[in-house]
Amino acid sequence: MRAIATDVGVQAGALYNYTPDKQSLLFGLLQTHMEDLLEAFRDDASQPPLDRLRHFVDFHIRFHADRPDEVFISYMELRNLTPDNFAQVEALRRRYENRLEAILQSGADRAEFDIADTKIATLAVIAMLTGVNTWFRAGGRLSLDQVIAQYWNMVRKSVVAG
Amino acid sequence: MRAIATDVGVQAGALYNYTPDKQSLLFGLLQTHMEDLLEAFRDDASQPPLDRLRHFVDFHIRFHADRPDEVFISYMELRNLTPDNFAQVEALRRRYENRLEAILQSGADRAEFDIADTKIATLAVIAMLTGVNTWFRAGGRLSLDQVIAQYWNMVRKSVVAG
DNA sequence: GTCTATAATCCGATAGAC
């Protein structure tokens, strides 16, 4: 709390005019982050599964690359939430995962994708894409467009049918 | 330190007969974990790249699934290392990544793999495989063998040529 | 709405008896 107060230019006590306690402040950050993620992702179920998947890959990488601090805090501080707050954030995360799983299931149903278990494939793809945040820095060797292009190639090949 | 002391059945002060300070204790854990990882992974460069990659996938998932606590600590406490200790652990991690990158590069050189950038592919594969630890629990819906089989399928398809 | 001051608690680490 003292570090936050210093960053925003007030004394620590003044923060309690804006939040009842530290837990509420942290929970608000994580909840807003997940709600923004869910709201920002637009999926069109009338499109071909491969197009929907390509949009997901592009969206996921860009959304997270634009918010490295929120993503870092959301992951590192997740275990400092109270059990109730943790359950709420986890429920939002599961809703987001289900959006991807619906795309993979749609492609599998049409035999356009070859996926043994859509739940595992969902977790595998999200882990791979979120991993970009651990190393990507703007101005590095590759542009974000180049990074997205290669990840899309790998994700596409990993799920498409023969 | 008090929590560790309680777990091992001594008072907090007694721990300092075994470690000079908390930082050394943490660094020792992370360093040993990474050295064990590097030592346990056997790669045979005379084998076909696809066989070497399959072995890496199998090894990586099993090694990490067998040590969920060490993996969790290694990730969550990495930023609590001093800059010097952090650099040493990062160097060990990079050595491990290079082992996988050598496999991918070998397959790309023989045109058996189709990979745009081996460094990105390395990070993508490791992120995907390490993600297993966030959800896998022994005794769950799928056995570790089944999980490995599907991840191997996805990794293989994501890198093989045409 | 912000400040200073402080309460109450927790932490890593040390000292000294046994």
Place this chain on the structure above:
DNA sequence: GTCTATCGGATTATAGAC
């Protein structure tokens, strides 16, 4: 080698003046 006791410092949160 472990214990009890404690030091010095950091933490979240509150109280009350302005």
